[in-house]
Amino acid sequence: xxxxxxxxxxxxxxxxxxxxxxxxxxxxxxxxxxxxxxxxxxxxxxxxxxxxxxxxxxxxxxxxxxxxxxxxxxxxxxxxxxxxxxxxxxxxxxxxxxxxxxxxxxxxxxxxxxxxxxxxxxxxxxxxxxxxxxxxxxxxxxxxxxxxxxxxxxxxxxxxxxxxxxxxxxxxxxxxxxxxxxxxxxxxxxxxxxxxxxxxxxxxxxxxxxxxxxxxxxxxxxxxxxxxxxxxxxxxxxxxxxxxxxxxxxxxxxx
Amino acid sequence: xxxxxxxxxxxxxxxxxxxxxxxxxxxxxxxxxxxxxxxxxxxxxxxxxxxxxxxxxxxxxxxxxxxxxxxxxxxxxxxxxxxxxxxxxxxxxxxxxxxxxxxxxxxxxxxxxxxxxxxxxxxxxxxxxxxxxxxxxxxxxxxxxxxxxxxxxxxxxxxxxxxxxxxxxxxxxxxxxxxxxxxxxxxxxxxxxxxxxxxxxxxxxxxxxxxxxxxxxxxxxxxxxxxxxxxxxxxxxxxxxxxxxxxxxxxxxxxxxxxxxxxxxxxxxxxxxxxxxxxxxxxxxxxxxxxxxxxxxxxxxxxxxxxxxxxxxxxxxxxxxxxxxxxxxxxxxxxxxxxxxxxxxxxxxxxxxxxxx
Numbered sequence: 001x002x003x004x005x006x007x008x009x010x011x012x013x014x015x016x017x018x019x020x021x022x023x024x025x026x027x028x029x030x031x032x033x034x035x036x037x038x039x040x041x042x043x044x045x046x047x048x049x050x051x052x053x054x055x056x057x058x059x060x061x062x063x064x065x066x067x068x069x070x071x072x073x074x075x076x077x078x079x080x081x082x083x084x085x086x087x088x089x090x091x092x093x094x095x096x097x098x099x100x101x102x103x104x105x106x107x108x109x110x111x112x113x114x115x116x117x118x119x120x121x122x123x124x125x126x127x128x129x130x131x132x133x134x135x136x137x138x139x140x141x142x143x144x145x146x147x148x149x150x151x152x153x154x155x156x157x158x159x160x161x162x163x164x165x166x167x168x169x170x171x172x173x174x175x176x177x178x179x180x181x182x183x184x185x186x187x188x189x190x191x192x193x194x195x196x197x198x199x200x201x202x203x204x205x206x207x208x209x210x211x212x213x214x215x216x217x218x219x220x221x222x223x224x225x226x227x228x229x230x231x232x233x234x235x236x237x238x239x240x241x242x243x244x245x246x247x248x249x250x251x252x253x254x255x
Numbered sequence: 256x257x258x259x260x261x262x263x264x265x266x267x268x269x270x271x272x273x274x275x276x277x278x279x280x281x282x283x284x285x286x287x288x289x290x291x292x293x294x295x296x297x298x299x300x301x302x303x304x305x306x307x308x309x310x311x312x313x314x315x316x317x318x319x320x321x322x323x324x325x326x327x328x329x330x331x332x333x334x335x336x337x338x339x340x341x342x343x344x345x346x347x348x349x350x351x352x353x354x355x356x357x358x359x360x361x362x363x364x365x366x367x368x369x370x371x372x373x374x375x376x377x378x379x380x381x382x383x384x385x386x387x388x389x390x391x392x393x394x395x396x397x398x399x400x401x402x403x404x405x406x407x408x409x410x411x412x413x414x415x416x417x418x419x420x421x422x423x424x425x426x427x428x429x430x431x432x433x434x435x436x437x438x439x440x441x442x443x444x445x446x447x448x449x450x451x452x453x454x455x456x457x458x459x460x461x462x463x464x465x466x467x468x469x470x471x472x473x474x475x476x477x478x479x480x481x482x483x484x485x486x487x488x489x490x491x492x493x494x495x496x497x498x499x500x501x502x503x504x505x506x507x508x509x510x511x512x513x514x515x516x517x518x519x520x521x522x523x524x525x526x527x528x529x530x531x532x533x534x535x536x537x538x539x540x541x542x543x544x545x546x547x548x549x550x551x552x553x554x555x556x557x558x559x560x561x562x563x564x565x566x567x568x569x570x571x572x573x574x575x576x577x578x579x580x581x582x583x584x585x586x587x588x589x590x591x592x593x594x595x596x597x598x599x600x601x602x603x604x605x606x607x608x609x610x611x612x
Contacts, residue, residue, distance in 0.1 A: 155570070165572065
């Protein structure tokens with residue numbers, strides 16, 4: 001029987017002796033960070049509930065909840081090969097959960113980063129995601145079923161300068177809420193642009209510019225649109241339009 | 256000898272780094288056991304969360320059950336956990352305030368103890384004051400209003416009982432009794448308290464039929480323009496019937512109890528309390544954190560016409576300006592019928608939940 005050191009030496013030699021010629025690029029461990037701002041001001045759970053933000057309509061508002069769903073998080077390389085790194089992610093800014101997607105292993109190179117706000121019509125199927133069910137992220141069947149895309153809530157100063165509440169919830173737009181409703185996919189494809197992954201470039205920051213939800217192209221008046229928005233088809237379509245410019249790739253990335 | 260020194264050091268390090276709860280018999284392994292997960296939970300929810308350092312075992316659950324019903328946990332041997340969390344009252348207490356060993360009532364209604372294993376937020380009590388179940392179960396023993404005891408005294412009392420020396424040894428491999436092990440055993444038992452056999456659960460499994468009134472009530476519950484209950488209290492997709500989160504549901508303009516805000520000190524959280532599960536409402540009256548409503552009708556009336564504004568009112572109380580969602584009498588009756596369909600009559604009679612002492 002071989003003594004252990006000799007056995008280990010042989011084992012090591014057998015590995016070293018293998019043909020290791022590999023032209024594939026080095027891999028880098030990448031993470032995606034979701035950050036949030038309002039008119040260039042950073043928003044995080046520490047400045048929740050502060051009535052210090054002013055939207056394009058001129059309304060002062062605060063945030064007490066911000067949860068949203070991102071799906072189809074993918075990198076497409078220059079050969080057009082798409083790598084799906086995560087099916088979906090529930091980001092909860094108030095609870096500081098879901099803010100990162102870590103341990104993405106990718107070959108160095110240049111990619112297009114894409115994801116989706118919400119679920120597509122096919123993936124937005126009721127009851128199929130246990131973690132989202134437990135998070136009470138569902139949409140009742142009479143409102144089209146499936147799952148929320150976003151729950152953004154807080155307070156604002158109304159026209160009488162008194163505090164009032166808002167619940168800006170986005171879902172698949174639904175017509176005829178009730179048993180005979182028809183649902184329309186209002187998720188948003190996010191093509192965030194090109195990014196080069198290398199050993200020196202491993203953190204990707206995706207920013208939600210929250211002010212855009214209230215501004216572009218639809219000027220949002222919280223005095224009239226502050227609640228009961230889930231079954232409001234027109235409001236959902238406006239939210240989808242405004243959401244087109246909400247997410248961006250922060251190019252000041254680092255490692 | 257010197258050549259073997261690294262192996263010896265490794266062995267010593269390995270031995271020291273093992274989890275050695277004091278006096279535990281390293282060779283002993285209690286019998287693993289799983290929570291009885293209801294069929295509808297298996298379909299819709301993630302697996303229950305069990306801490307890696309406190310897996311459920313038959314012996315641990317049995318010890319926890321004995322401790323749950325053990326009056327020796329209180330200073331005068333008159334009150335057990337089950338004294339305020341009664342199996343036939345949904346593991347809650349139908350008194351507005353439970354009364355401690357000195358005859359002093361508390362100031363909040365007893366929270367039901369069911370489906371705790373699915374509380375992924377790990378905030379316990381009406382005010383979120385405990386960050387783990389093991390932390391939660393320690394407090395009532397030393398609470399001056401409740402059991403008014405000390406843990407050293409509890410440990411000493413249990414050490415004088417040969418039955419408990421045996422039970423601790425069976426559960427943890429050592430007859431050593433400590434408050435930490437008692438908390439682990441209590442937590443194991445409480446995690447087995449599962450309620451998932453209501454009429455509505457069976458309806459979701461196509462094993463029961465809702466009455467037309469119950470179906471109308473479900474529609475009210477899920478309608479954003481009527482009940483709008485689902486954001487905080489679950490839905491057919493979330494059969495926990497709670498979001499395990501904290502809300503100000505418009506009970507008071509001024510707070511005498513700050514709830515979560517009393518724990519965090521954050522004024523934005525003054526008057527926030529945990530959403531209780533809507534399961535077993537037939538057995539858990541009175542309602543709200545302070546048990547102010549004796550009947551389900553009063554609860555529904557509150558959300559329909561009784562909401563009041565305060566600086567921390569939850570944004571989901573969208574109709575607070577109108578005083579509530581303004582349900583019709585028919586909607587109210589239907590909502591009540593539906594809510595009662597969430598009650599699980601088998602809970603009280605589960606043989607695993609009875610007093611073993």
